Each structure stands twice: as structure tokens, then as C-alpha cells.
Amino acid sequence: MFEFPKGLYVDLRVEDIHSTNIAYVLGEISQYTLRAYRAAFVRVFDGDRWYCKGLTDAEHLQATIDELAGLATPDTKIEKHPVIRALEVNQGEFRAFADEDLALVPMEEKNALIKGYIGAIAARPAVKSWTAKYLDRREIKHFISSLGADLIFDTQRCGAALQGQMAAEGDKTHFDLFSRAAVRFPELHGLENDIRSTFDRAEHFLENSCAVEPGTYPVILSPMAAGVFAHECFGHKSEADFMIGDESAATEWAIGKRIGAEILSIVDDGGVDGSGHVPFDDEGTRARRTDLIRNGVLAGRLHSAVTAAALGESVTGNSRAVGFSYEPIPRMTMTSIGPGELDKEELFSRVDDGIYVETIKHGSGMSTFTLAPNRAYRVVGGKIADPVKISVVTGEVFAALGDVVGLSDKVELQSFVGGGCGKMEQMNLPVGFGGPYVLVRSLDVR
Amino acid sequence: MRETIVERTQVATISLVDSSIESIRENDVVRTGLRLYANQRIGVAGALGACDPAELEQRARRAHDLAIPYPYPLEADRKRQVTLPCNLTDAGRGLEEAEIILRELRDHEDFRFSGKIKLISEIEEHANDRGLDLCYEQDLVTLSLIFKETNSGSIMDGHVGYFGRDYQREDFVEHVREVLEAYRNRVELPKEEKMPVVMVARDSGMDSPYSFFAHALNARSFATGASPLSKHHGNKVFSDRFTLWQCRDPEAMLGAFFDSEGVVLEGDRYPLIEAGRVVTPYTDKKSAADFDLPHTGAASAAYDGLPSLGCPPFEAGESEWTIAELLNGRNAVFVFLSQGGDFTPDGQFASPVQLAFLFDGRRLIGRLPPLKISSTVFEMFGDAFIGISKDTWPTISNHHLLATTMKITAT
Incomplete structure (x- = not known):
């Protein structure tokens, strides 16, 4: 697929990223972003230095390999270099989340999830300012090296985060946060009681906390x-x-x-x-x-x-x-x-x-x-x-x-x-x- | 109406490991954002790298269909371009410079150095079809080096750096020499319970002395009564000598002169605390309208995100005195490396100081043992506040020094 220059170690990773950011602040939507892009990183090693480049144009990987190779000094014994010998060479496709890909969950469902949790924080009189966020990120990486590594694997995570800035009489203030992360979207359902419990404890802290004796x-x-x-x-x-x-x-x-x-x-x-x-x-x-x-x-x-x-x-x-x-x-x-x-x-x-x-x-x-x-x-x-x-x-x-x-x-x-x-x-x-x-x-x- | 945001960042990075060059890295990233406004609604789409304008517009239109409200007037009829060059921009020259610097650093045989040298070129453009046309271009060089004593088992013992547009090798090498010489000279912690503390007046970040104000002057916290400064609106609660600006002066802050709604401030500054009096929290268009507050131009947004309230860069007004004049013959604790400290919501402050020097206002005298500093925000910037120096430290930087009196405790 790629022509790797002799006397050099080369690896490249192509990242397909899909991320979501939905946020509400004091009842109004403040963020609704779906980001999807492909980008890559190429490394060339000549036994002395690494020459690297990050690029958003993943169609020009061969040209980037050639460009970086032009900066390096080939070493015919590069494969015997201790760093190269330390590398693992793995191959295969390891998509753990192909059927539960967060990119396949509609934005509307993600939006509905976080909107559903707003009531657990917004109705509290002590919470003066609040933010509710749904965030996710799915990464599919393709890793290829001149040693023969050829790997496709994925990772993903999603979560709900609710932050409350609280105040009470007597100049008492306190900030608190509920955050729950998961690797599969359905795991984020049913968090209402946990959110309420977090902010119950936060309110108790707001009302009753005193300065510690150092x-x-x-x-x-x-x-x-x-x-x-x-x-x-x-x-x-x-x-x-x-x-x-x-x-x-x-x-x-x-x-x-x-x-x-x-x-x-x-x-x-x-x-x-x-x-x-x-x-x-x-x-x-x-x-x-x-x-x-x-x-x-x-x-x-x-x-x-x-x-x-x-x-x-x-x-x-x-x-x-x-x-x-x-x-x-x-x-x-x-x-x-x-x-x-x-x-x-x-x-x-x-x-x-x-x-x-x-x-x-x-x-x-x-x-x-x-x-x-x-x-x-x-x-x-x-x-x-x-x-x-x-x-x-x-x-x-x-x-x-x-x-x-x-x-x-x-x-x-x-x-x-x-x-x-x-x-x-x-x-x-x-x-x-x-x-x-x-x-x-x-x-x-x- | 349509608004475009273009951000291009080119960075050449030279990585130093164990006083040698390990890698050379280049990045050239373009981010494009398109905002469409109609019927008091906003739709945003963005692209990383090359983008198809028609496809971007189509996505922005779909986003606009979501009916996200934006009932605020757009900035209009303003054209301004600021271009700030740097004396070191070429990657090849950067590599040569790294090799020269390393030769100089290796003269300090009792230390090892690691870190990054970066040559950065940035362009930020914000334009709309109401006549707004803003462009900020800057080149920067940054040296961020950590040092370790050769007999140290620590991850790091300290750091030295430069961040600016007028890199002078001799001055940087001299700065490193001064720091290392002081590091080698261990001195006792003075017996005083309270003494002057000096720190670099960084504008943001966890180790900024102004980190408390990021929350306390946030318009939402402030206006809803959730800030410890809420009840002090208009009141004088800090020292006459303490003025805090929201600052987008590119000469002072090394960043763009406009916020994410394209707002340009008169004089590139807005006073939030003036001579100790709490003037206003920082606001974007929405929070200013919602809470009937002055609009200070504190919107932030990713290239593909909706603009919202974000903490702007802060700058404290400098005094008419040098740090030596402010200290007036007293020795001070110079906080050089302090990680992990924080304020409680009501303003109590405590922090360990991993590296501190005894400082007489002119030179670093010697290295103090690890210590802790503590105070309250109302003391730090109130009666205990000494001032902001008119001179910078090190002289090669654009950082002024903040001096205040704090409680000092040995660890």
C-alpha cells in the first residue's frame, strides 16, 4: 500500500474521529456540535532522530513519508536498532464497538438524554447557575508500519456531566459536579437518582461546611x-x-x-x-x-x-x-x-x-x-x-x-x-x- | 447573514530529551467555521483541513434549522489587521538554534534538560457580510525546558522558558545561568511567619495568581449570587493598587485582539476591578443581555462551535515601580514552581511551592527549601497587596511580577 524508504523505520496512524458536544446553560442550548474528520500522523526514524508530521490531508500520506524521509539519514541496520527491536508488530482488525458505534446514535437521542437530566439540577433553589453537557468521542485508528504492522482498532467514550454553582444565605457558595462516563450509549440511561444524590450531598455541604483547622x-x-x-x-x-x-x-x-x-x-x-x-x-x-x-x-x-x-x-x-x-x-x-x-x-x-x-x-x-x-x-x-x-x-x-x-x-x-x-x-x-x-x-x- | 472564521496554525517543534534533540515535528492545520444568522437564530458548521464551501454551507443551513436562538446584533463595519512578526521563524534556523542552545546548556554539567522549542505561526480571521473584517497574524517562538540535577531522582527540578517574538539567545542563556546558579545555592527559609511573595503574573491557567477571578468574575456566577464577589458589585474590596483588566492587547497577551463574537474593545482592554473596586464581571453578548450588565467581549468558541461565555485573558495594571522598588529592600520568596494549590469557594488560598528562591528584587539569591504559602484572596489583593512591577522578569519576557505578603510555612 505504501512504499517505505529503505534504511528507515516509518509508521503512520490515520485517525477517524467522530465527536459530539451538546450543552445547556440555565435552560438554553449553548452548544450543539457534531465534529467528524480524518487526520493522520507520520513518523520516520533513522536511528538518531524522529521526523514527524501531523496532517489533515490524509490522502497525501505517501508524499509525507517521502518528505520526511528526505530529512533523515538512512541506516542499513535500522531494523537492528534497539528502539525498532522493542516495537511490537501486530496485525488485524479489532473493532470492539462496530455494532455500538456512538457515531450511529442520532444527535436527537443524545440531546434527549441530556435534556432529560436537566430537571434533576435546574429545579433546585440552591443551584444558581448550571450547565448540563453530553459529550462523546469515537476514534477509529489505522496503524501501519514499515515493520509490517497493520492494525485497525477503535475506542469510544460518552458521558453526561452536570455542573452546579450553588449559593445560600450567609455568603455560602459551592460548586459541584456530577459526571458519568461510559463506553456504550445505553449505559448513560437511568442516572436521575445518582444526579439527585450528588446534589443532595452538595447542598448539605453548601449549608454546613466550615473552614478546616489546618x-x-x-x-x-x-x-x-x-x-x-x-x-x-x-x-x-x-x-x-x-x-x-x-x-x-x-x-x-x-x-x-x-x-x-x-x-x-x-x-x-x-x-x-x-x-x-x-x-x-x-x-x-x-x-x-x-x-x-x-x-x-x-x-x-x-x-x-x-x-x-x-x-x-x-x-x-x-x-x-x-x-x-x-x-x-x-x-x-x-x-x-x-x-x-x-x-x-x-x-x-x-x-x-x-x-x-x-x-x-x-x-x-x-x-x-x-x-x-x-x-x-x-x-x-x-x-x-x-x-x-x-x-x-x-x-x-x-x-x-x-x-x-x-x-x-x-x-x-x-x-x-x-x-x-x-x-x-x-x-x-x-x-x-x-x-x-x-x-x-x-x-x-x- | 454569514460569518466566517478561519484559523491556521503552523508549528515546527523540536523536542529535546536528556540534553539532545530527539525529534522534529511539523504541523500545519487549518480550521474553518461558517456561521449563518437569520430570524434571530444561528447555525454553525466547521471543517478541519481542506473543505468544500458548498458542503460547509449546507451543513450550516441544517444546523440553522435547529432553531438555536441568537437574538444579538452582529459586529459590523470594522476592519482591522494586526501582524506581529518574530525574529525566529524558519524551521531550519530553529534547528540550528536548538543545537547551539544545547551546547550552551551542556556547559551546566550538573543538570540535564528536556523540553520543546516551538516556532509558531498563527492566523485568525473573523469576517462577516456586515463589514466586519478582522485578521490577526503572529509569529512566536517558545522555549519550554525542564531541568533536572544529574543526581536527582525527580521527574523535574525546575523549568526555564521563553515565550515571545524577540528571541535573543544571549539573554536566554544568561537567564538560564542565573536560575541554575541560584538553584545550586541552598539557603535557609527566613524565620518570618509572613513575608513578601513574588510570582510571575501569568494571565491564565491553574498557576495564575488570578485563577480565583475566572470563577468569581464569571457573569453567570456573579449575577446569580453564586460568586463571593456578587455582593460586592461596585464596592471597593481590594487594594487601591489593584486593577484587573480583561485584556486582548496582542502586544501584551500574545493573542488575538477580538473575541469569538468578533468584538474589539476600545484600547483592547476592559476594567473588571479598578483601583480595588469591583466594576463588572466579564460578559459575552448573551450574559450581558440576560443580566443587564456591561458587555465586555468575553465570548469564546471553537471554530465549529456556538459562541458562549468564556474566561478572557486577565492583566493586572502595573505600578510605576520596579520590583526592587516595590520590595524596598526586603527579601521575598520568589515562587518559581507551584503546582496543586487552590482557592476555596470563599477565597481561602493555600499552595505548596515545589521550587522557590530567595529574591532581593534584583537577583535570585538562592534556593529555598520546599514550602507552603497561604492567604485569602481578599488579603492577597487587599491590604497585603504590594503591587505589580513595571519591569518584567526575566527581562526577556513580557511578564510582570506580582508582589504580595503571604503566610509562609516550611514543609
Whole structure:
């Protein structure tokens, strides 16, 4: 189909994208967009540098291959290069959603779905301003390489998100959000009670929350907060590109090193349905489960072919690009903390005076990680007590990983529409995360 | 009536990994939008890449049949073109420059560098058949580099960058040298509980000191009573020295001078907070009409989307003093890298600072241990507010510095 130049590695991915954005603001439609396009990304590698181009004219792929090849210096032994040897070569068509393609669901049905949920938020006197959104995105990717890879696969996700800006007497304000994502449209039906429950709790928070007394507390993280903790506190450090050429990092992050409490395990798996689902990555590598921490010991990391070759390890299916304008780099997919042995009530009973973080606005992770709670509560005598307003929960990464002292026995995985993970220039990559309820012995709360 | 939006972005990106060039990437993307207006309704269609005008019009007509209301007058009878060139635009020269910069950076043997150098050319056009004809063209160069000490196990230890149209290699190299020299020099955290804090006055983003105002001055939140500033409309609640503009001055903000409804502001600015007084929230045409507020031109839209209220770029009015004059001999905490902080809805603020320097107003003295800063929005921009510097930092950038007094806590 394509003529690949000798002495060079070439791969290309053609993306057929279909996305929908329907939004209502305070009862009026504010967005009704259906976007469908085809675009492509071409990479050429000569053993020294990558030459890449993103293009919206997918009819001129051969010309682009030739153009990029003209910039490169052919190497007759390119196939023996460690990066090329690290690549998987997969073939076949893997359309998991061909019969349930979101592009086949009429706009009218999507519009009716989100309109049907408006009543659950709009009728609340405390909600002063609100937005209701239906979002979806279906991607069909065709990946071809000069090694013989020839893959067609699809991913998709859809979701409903309702945001409410709330106010009450006494200058009380609070923002809250209900968001539910799925990979199949029918899974978004029947959410009324969940939406009402979310905003019931939000109203209680609005009316009753007080400023937290700053200090260090034992903190229980909900599965959502635990997922953010896994993603931000540790997940980014498992992306192997930061270790390239860095012997200190290789020592500090040596496989087999104890880095957390013995009860702590974290995995990443792009094969799980949800917003992190990628059956193959953007280098054609099949998704798989990668143990990142197993029983407190560093067990693995997330790779592209470049990082796998540099560290003498294997690809993991985590080389992802946020769109046709970007090259793939190591990214997370669905990252989660493994279950423990306590039931939820037992876990809470271990805290006499602490904090429960239920929902999160955002998080970040360097040597210090942060979680910015949206809704949080005091825990008194093992029970959830009064709501508290918290700017930020912080901790030192290694200390926090070692301070995980309790895990509940059920894992909840979270998926999202809108937003996503940002890394360098590539923002809003869809990922999922989750975990059980997690008790951390001591974190700074402000 | 019809309105067309064309956005063309050409970017050459050079990726640096471990102080070497890893890849060279080119993108050239054209996005076209067509809006049709009739009977106080709007229909929009868009295309990525080459598009067939007849097919685009057909889709816009179908979208118009959805009867989405748009009862607002279109902008009319205004022609303006702004072209802002850059001194480094050629991709080949960019690659040469990357190689020279890397040679300079490798002299800092105790650090490794990764990141992106981008040469960007952007064109944004917004025109309609009522005589609106706006065109913004700019070329930019951006250097965004993270650095790590060679003995560090961290993902990154800090970053250095440049974002502008007048790239001067010697100045950038000198900026990197100053930052790294200060990084090497560890200093103690002063014992004071509160002290001046200095940060780059970025206009938007999570690490912008103005992030609170993105919500608090949103017209819908403000007018419905859901903003902590709602009850302060017209009142003076911040320092005399604090003025916040909605700013679309392309010289200052490196972005288009019009919003997504084609609105051009007089002087490219609109005051939202003036000398501490809350003047107005930011509005698009709809929110201004719905809530009887001044229209500030704060519409945003994707090329194929309906225009709606969006947070505009902010700019704080600069003082007549340099940062050294503002600090007046006092040392300050210079917040260099701060991720993850936030405001509570009522304005309490706290943030970890992953990288901070002790700063005397003229030079970075040394690296402080990781710390936390905290305050409230009413203190930060009220009694504790020191001012916005008239000079920029680093001098190669167009960023002014914000100085305020905050509580400092060691981690």
C-alpha cells in the first residue's frame, strides 16, 4: 500500500474521529456540535532522530513519508536498532464497538438524554447557575508500519456531566459536579437518582461546611480521591521517559525497590473498559496490565519503544498521543490501587479524628503531591461527621506511599468525559483511575 | 447573514530529551467555521483541513434549522489587521538554534534538560457580510525546558522558558545561568511567619495568581449570587493598587485582539476591578443581555462551535515601580514552581511551592527549601497587596511580577 524508504523505520496512524458536544446553560442550548474528520500522523526514524508530521490531508500520506524521509539519514541496520527491536508488530482488525458505534446514535437521542437530566439540577433553589453537557468521542485508528504492522482498532467514550454553582444565605457558595462516563450509549440511561444524590450531598455541604483547622490528620480517600492519588502521587513517576539517560533516577527507581507500604499495590491497564481504554497504543503495542507497585515494591513502569529500549525493558502499551498533531509518549491508561482486606466500615472505624476526602477538583504530583478536595468531611469516632472546606491536601510522595495503613476490600474504577491528564504540551488525554477507600496515616491539610 | 472564521496554525517543534534533540515535528492545520444568522437564530458548521464551501454551507443551513436562538446584533463595519512578526521563524534556523542552545546548556554539567522549542505561526480571521473584517497574524517562538540535577531522582527540578517574538539567545542563556546558579545555592527559609511573595503574573491557567477571578468574575456566577464577589458589585474590596483588566492587547497577551463574537474593545482592554473596586464581571453578548450588565467581549468558541461565555485573558495594571522598588529592600520568596494549590469557594488560598528562591528584587539569591504559602484572596489583593512591577522578569519576557505578603510555612 505504501512504499517505505529503505534504511528507515516509518509508521503512520490515520485517525477517524467522530465527536459530539451538546450543552445547556440555565435552560438554553449553548452548544450543539457534531465534529467528524480524518487526520493522520507520520513518523520516520533513522536511528538518531524522529521526523514527524501531523496532517489533515490524509490522502497525501505517501508524499509525507517521502518528505520526511528526505530529512533523515538512512541506516542499513535500522531494523537492528534497539528502539525498532522493542516495537511490537501486530496485525488485524479489532473493532470492539462496530455494532455500538456512538457515531450511529442520532444527535436527537443524545440531546434527549441530556435534556432529560436537566430537571434533576435546574429545579433546585440552591443551584444558581448550571450547565448540563453530553459529550462523546469515537476514534477509529489505522496503524501501519514499515515493520509490517497493520492494525485497525477503535475506542469510544460518552458521558453526561452536570455542573452546579450553588449559593445560600450567609455568603455560602459551592460548586459541584456530577459526571458519568461510559463506553456504550445505553449505559448513560437511568442516572436521575445518582444526579439527585450528588446534589443532595452538595447542598448539605453548601449549608454546613466550615473552614478546616489546618494541620496534619489521618486522611481517608474515597475511591475517586484514591485514584487521583495513584495517578498524581505515583503514576507520573512510573512513566519512563523521565528516566532516559538518568542514572540517578534508574537507581532511585530500581525495580524491586521498596517504595510503599506492604499493603499497597498499583496497576495500570489499558485493556479495561472506560476512559483509559486503549486496546493498542499509538505505536501498535497491545494493551496489557502492568503492575507498577506490588505489595509495596516497585514492580514495573510504563513504556514507549524508546524508553523500553533505553532501559532494557519491554513495551507496555502505554505510548499514547493526545491527537493527530502529536507523537506518542509514555502515558497512563486506567491506573488503580488494588484492594485490601477491610470492609469500608472497618476502615473508617480506625480513625478517631481525621479527614475524609470524597471528591476532588484536581491533583498534582512532584516530590510533593497535592489533592484539592471539592467535598471533604471530618471523621470523628470512626464516622463521617461535619463537612469541611479544604484548599489543599499535601504530602511528600514517598512518605505518603509508606503511610498507607488501610485499604477497603472493593475497588471502584472511575471514568470521565471532558478534561483529562496533561503532560508537557499534550493536555486532556483521556485516562481512568480508581481504587478502594484508602487510609493514609498523616497528610497536611489546609 | 454569514460569518466566517478561519484559523491556521503552523508549528515546527523540536523536542529535546536528556540534553539532545530527539525529534522534529511539523504541523500545519487549518480550521474553518461558517456561521449563518437569520430570524434571530444561528447555525454553525466547521471543517478541519481542506473543505468544500458548498458542503460547509449546507451543513450550516441544517444546523440553522435547529432553531438555536441568537437574538444579538452582529459586529459590523470594522476592519482591522494586526501582524506581529518574530525574529525566529524558519524551521531550519530553529534547528540550528536548538543545537547551539544545547551546547550552551551542556556547559551546566550538573543538570540535564528536556523540553520543546516551538516556532509558531498563527492566523485568525473573523469576517462577516456586515463589514466586519478582522485578521490577526503572529509569529512566536517558545522555549519550554525542564531541568533536572544529574543526581536527582525527580521527574523535574525546575523549568526555564521563553515565550515571545524577540528571541535573543544571549539573554536566554544568561537567564538560564542565573536560575541554575541560584538553584545550586541552598539557603535557609527566613524565620518570618509572613513575608513578601513574588510570582510571575501569568494571565491564565491553574498557576495564575488570578485563577480565583475566572470563577468569581464569571457573569453567570456573579449575577446569580453564586460568586463571593456578587455582593460586592461596585464596592471597593481590594487594594487601591489593584486593577484587573480583561485584556486582548496582542502586544501584551500574545493573542488575538477580538473575541469569538468578533468584538474589539476600545484600547483592547476592559476594567473588571479598578483601583480595588469591583466594576463588572466579564460578559459575552448573551450574559450581558440576560443580566443587564456591561458587555465586555468575553465570548469564546471553537471554530465549529456556538459562541458562549468564556474566561478572557486577565492583566493586572502595573505600578510605576520596579520590583526592587516595590520590595524596598526586603527579601521575598520568589515562587518559581507551584503546582496543586487552590482557592476555596470563599477565597481561602493555600499552595505548596515545589521550587522557590530567595529574591532581593534584583537577583535570585538562592534556593529555598520546599514550602507552603497561604492567604485569602481578599488579603492577597487587599491590604497585603504590594503591587505589580513595571519591569518584567526575566527581562526577556513580557511578564510582570506580582508582589504580595503571604503566610509562609516550611514543609
